[in-house]
Amino acid sequence: xxxxxxxxxxxxxxxxxxxxxxxxxxxxxAVFMETYTSRMPDFNMERFxxxxxxxxxxxxxxxxxxxxxxxxxxxxxxxxxxxxxPGDPFIATTHxxxxxxxxxxxxxxxxxxxxxxxxxxxxLSGLHNYKFGKTVTVPFPDxxxxxxxxxxxxxxxxxxxTLCLLDLRAAEDRYLSIKDALKQxxxxxxxxxxxAVTPVTVAVGIARAGSSxxxxxxxxxxxxxxxxxxxxPFSLIIPGDLHFMxxxxxIAFAGAPGEFRRLAK
Amino acid sequence: xxxxxxxxxxxxxxxxxxxxxxxxxxxxxAVFMETYTSRMPDFNMERFxxxxxxxxxxxxxxxxxxxxxxxxxxxxxxxxxxxxxPGDPFIATTHxxxxxxxxxxxxxxxxxxxxxxxxxxxxLSGLHNYKFGKTVTVPFPDxxxxxxxxxxxxxxxxxxxTLCLLDLRAAEDRYLSIKDALKQxxxxxxxxxxxAVTPVTVAVGIARAGSSxxxxxxxxxxxxxxxxxxxxPFSLIIPGDLHFMxxxxxIAFAGAPGEFRRLAK
Numbered sequence: 001x002x003x004x005x006x007x008x009x010x011x012x013x014x015x016x017x018x019x020x021x022x023x024x025x026x027x028x029x030a031v032f033m034e035t036y037t038s039r040m041p042d043f044n045m046e047r048f049x050x051x052x053x054x055x056x057x058x059x060x061x062x063x064x065x066x067x068x069x070x071x072x073x074x075x076x077x078x079x080x081x082x083x084x085x086p087g088d089p090f091i092a093t094t095h096x097x098x099x100x101x102x103x104x105x106x107x108x109x110x111x112x113x114x115x116x117x118x119x120x121x122x123x124l125s126g127l128h129n130y131k132f133g134k135t136v137t138v139p140f141p142d143x144x145x146x147x148x149x150x151x152x153x154x155x156x157x158x159x160x161x162t163l164c165l166l167d168l169r170a171a172e173d174r175y176l177s178i179k180d181a182l183k184q185x186x187x188x189x190x191x192x193x194x195x196a197v198t199p200v201t202v203a204v205g206i207a208r209a210g211s212s213x214x215x216x217x218x219x220x221x222x223x224x225x226x227x228x229x230x231x232x233p234f235s236l237i238i239p240g241d242l243h244f245m246x247x248x249x250x251i252a253f254a255g256a257p258g259e260f261r262r263l264a265k
Numbered sequence: 266x267x268x269x270x271x272x273x274x275x276x277x278x279x280x281x282x283x284x285x286x287x288x289x290x291x292x293x294x295a296v297f298m299e300t301y302t303s304r305m306p307d308f309n310m311e312r313f314x315x316x317x318x319x320x321x322x323x324x325x326x327x328x329x330x331x332x333x334x335x336x337x338x339x340x341x342x343x344x345x346x347x348x349x350x351p352g353d354p355f356i357a358t359t360h361x362x363x364x365x366x367x368x369x370x371x372x373x374x375x376x377x378x379x380x381x382x383x384x385x386x387x388x389l390s391g392l393h394n395y396k397f398g399k400t401v402t403v404p405f406p407d408x409x410x411x412x413x414x415x416x417x418x419x420x421x422x423x424x425x426x427t428l429c430l431l432d433l434r435a436a437e438d439r440y441l442s443i444k445d446a447l448k449q450x451x452x453x454x455x456x457x458x459x460x461a462v463t464p465v466t467v468a469v470g471i472a473r474a475g476s477s478x479x480x481x482x483x484x485x486x487x488x489x490x491x492x493x494x495x496x497x498p499f500s501l502i503i504p505g506d507l508h509f510m511x512x513x514x515x516i517a518f519a520g521a522p523g524e525f526r527r528l529a530k
Contacts, residue, residue: 008380010283010378011378013285014284015283015284015285015288016283016284016285017283017284018275018280018281018282018283018284018380019279019280019281019282019283019284019287019316020278020280020281022284023280051284088380088384088385088388089388090387090388090389090391091384091387091388091394092394093393093394093510096391096510096514097510099391099514099517099518100391100513100514100517103517103518104517110477111388111389113275113276113380113384113385113388113475114380115273115283115353115378115379115380115381115384116380116381116384116388118383118384118394119353119356119378119380119381119383119384120353120378122355122356123273123353123354123355123356123376123378123381124355124376126355126361126364128358129356129357129358129383129400130399130400130401130402131399132399132400133398133399134395134396134397134398134423134425135394135395135397136395137395154423158399158419160399210378212375245358245361245362248365249361249364249365252364252365252368252369253364253368
């Protein structure tokens with residue numbers, strides 16, 4: 001059998017994979033894993049290899065981008081290869097090219113989904129999924145861009161929430177903090193003055209989504225910049241119009257102040 | 266311990282749960298499951314109960330909505346209760362109220378995420394996650410609404426893709442088909458003429474996302490209405506502007522015709 005199965009590892013640790021994902025890994029001829037698109041803080045490789053009964057080969061960004069995933073494709077040509085990816089395999093676009101290349105080589109591909117940071121954050125917040133607009137990534141200050149602010153402003157004009165993923169360089173152990181993300185957004189606010197991210201804008205900061213101890217804090221931007229969220233990774237939601245049920249959820253699950261009740265629309 | 270753990274079952278069958286979710290279920294004092302918000306076509310209860318070593322109590326919509334989840338909250342007050350939910354526990358808003366009620370009663374709540382239909386569909390399509398706008402549900406014709414069309418039109422104006430969940434009544438085994446969803450959207454098109462869903466609009470139909478044999482078909486609306494997608498559940502994407510990499514993905518994974526290449530923006 002010549003086959004390449006992309007399997008999502010989910011979030012945080014080696015127990016975020018599904019039973020189906022584990023079974024597929026147990027029956028593979030070769031197992032690869034990349035860990036550079038995301039951080040899995042509590043992933044224990046020894047425990048995972050014992051669980052799946054396979055030796056896992058780590059794949060670097062270089063292996064995939066410069067060598068076009070040759071080692072993975074060769075293994076898939078020879079038998080059943082499994083490629084393990086943090087979160088869900090194709091929510092980040094990095095691996096779509098590898099999948100297209102495999103199909104072009106006549107290698108059958110399949111997906112076993114994993115939990116994506118995108119749905120985990122929406123779920124944790126208690127905000128309504130159908131009220132989220134376009135998602136955006138806030139880059140590090142050395143890649144400063146006005147795009148995240150523009151996306152938030154556009155979504156807010158439509159009454160929609162914005163999920164902001166905060167940039168990370170897992171290999172360098174660097175994570176954009178909620179404080180630094182808010183500062184960047186406020187810099188653009190000072191210039192554009194669309195009232196999209198002011199000190200009294202509501203925001204929700206989330207740390208370690210998908211772990212057993214996530215931190216959520218809903219408050220005004222001016223309060224969140226000084227909040228201690230603990231360890232990374234971090235994410236941020238800038239809500240649009242809030243329904244009273246969403247406000248109840250932010251008060252119950254994210255420590256929002258009671259004065260949020262007057263914001264219901 | 267007085268605790269209520271919401272656990273996502275993921276998609277399709279009893280192996281869509283994570284290792285973490287299974288462990289939490291194995292150590293629970295009481296296990297509940299609801300199956301009315303979604304369909305899990307290949308879920309085998311006998312196999313699942315053997316795997317987790319617990320008897321699972323099925324919860325109806327009536328138990329939750331009329332009796333306010335009393336049976337679940339009582340069990341959580343007395344020990345560790347687990348509430349199993351298809352997909353991810355809070356992507357549908359139905360269970361947020363139960364969680365708020367629990368917290369108000371002093372019951373600690375936690376979430377073990379599951380795979381959501383929302384991220385699975387995005388992942389399967391190969392389209393870029395950050396290019397999706399607001400999500401919408403297309404109702405059955407007897408609940409006809411212009412909202413889905415309006416959301417698609419608004420998203421397209423911004424160049425964004427729209428994920429359309431198609432309504433279902435799992436208890437009645439009724440599922441809105443891709444054909445009927447497209448017909449409804451075209452009815453509104455005939456009235457509003459915003460060119461959001463015409464016979465030559467690009468669409469992607471998806472059946473059985475998260476199963477081992479999903480069906481994807483990208484094509485023009487006029488072709489998709491006659492496509493045989495097989496068994497439910499169904500979903501639909503109406504893309505906005507397409508990047509050439511996204512078109513390559515639709516050709517490789519969703520059988521899009523080669524003429525799609527001229528649509529790249």
